[in-house]
Amino acid sequence: MFRYRISWSQLAWLGHRLSGIGVLVYLFMHIVENATLAFGPGVYDTTQTFFRNLPVRLGEIVLMAALVYHSLNGLRVIVMDFWPATTAWYRPVTYAVIIGTIVAMIPLGLIMITPYAPWNGR
Amino acid sequence: MAIGRKIWPVQGDPLRRNPSRAAKPRPAEPGFERWMWYFTRISGLLLVLLAMGHMGIMHVLVQLTGQQINFAFVLERWGNPFWRGYDLLLLVLALLHGVNGARIIIGDYVERGGLRSLLVGILLALTFVWLLLGIFVILTFNPDGAPAIGPFS
Numbered sequence: 001m002f003r004y005r006i007s008w009s010q011l012a013w014l015g016h017r018l019s020g021i022g023v024l025v026y027l028f029m030h031i032v033e034n035a036t037l038a039f040g041p042g043v044y045d046t047t048q049t050f051f052r053n054l055p056v057r058l059g060e061i062v063l064m065a066a067l068v069y070h071s072l073n074g075l076r077v078i079v080m081d082f083w084p085a086t087t088a089w090y091r092p093v094t095y096a097v098i099i100g101t102i103v104a105m106i107p108l109g110l111i112m113i114t115p116y117a118p119w120n121g122r
Numbered sequence: 123m124a125i126g127r128k129i130w131p132v133q134g135d136p137l138r139r140n141p142s143r144a145a146k147p148r149p150a151e152p153g154f155e156r157w158m159w160y161f162t163r164i165s166g167l168l169l170v171l172l173a174m175g176h177m178g179i180m181h182v183l184v185q186l187t188g189q190q191i192n193f194a195f196v197l198e199r200w201g202n203p204f205w206r207g208y209d210l211l212l213l214v215l216a217l218l219h220g221v222n223g224a225r226i227i228i229g230d231y232v233e234r235g236g237l238r239s240l241l242v243g244i245l246l247a248l249t250f251v252w253l254l255l256g257i258f259v260i261l262t263f264n265p266d267g268a269p270a271i272g273p274f275s
Contacts, residue, residue: 017223017227020220020223020224021223021224021227023216023220024220024221024223024224027216027217027220028248028252031213031252031255031256031259032255034256034259035255035256035259037193037196037259037263038258038259038262038263040193041192041193041194044192044193044196045192045193048190048191048192060181063177064177064181067173067174067177068174071169071170071173071174074166074170075167075170077163077166078163078166078167081148081163082163108182111182111185111186112181112182112185114185115185
């Protein structure tokens, strides 16, 4: 089982697929959730209160991370597909995408977790 | 780091090689698959701006300014045709981009044949219904605040 070592390039590819599927599944749910708008303010506002809790917010942070990674890696894919010479920097750019996602998620995650954070008087 | 295999230089026929190694090489023959290859990349570029802008507003700016997403918030937002058009474009591009990706993934794991056709067919049918629902919700939303339809209106 541990003989096979996954490379960073495989991980980047797998991450792109998983984040893409995750965002697509969320999009289908998001369309259903937004359809409650058609039933007026009562139904929509009641529905929204079901989503104001920590588990949902953690899910939204995961969604944000998936989108940031998919965006950065997607930009890398576009650049390398149209300018194949840039694949000379495949490995450092892939590392930069992974590190960039983590670095971007530090402030984004802190902002998004604020209402549920201990330093916010909870 | 000594993990992984050597990935550069790229081996093989330069026309069939896959420089980015994250998706598919560009289909060699013109046709639907090549159009979708270009669509994925062009819509992806637009979606980076549209989706990140959307997330930046709805999840970061709303949080930073202490607002809450409720009916009144949507009312104000969709009262502006720009944001309604923005959300409509985001909906259509994101759904088509994502579903095409899912179709490619199904094609990678399910052999060409009845099962693949069935899965892709279900995917496309769902997409059609969800796309219509999404467009309907955005376009029929009434900026005067009166509920458009429904038993609770």
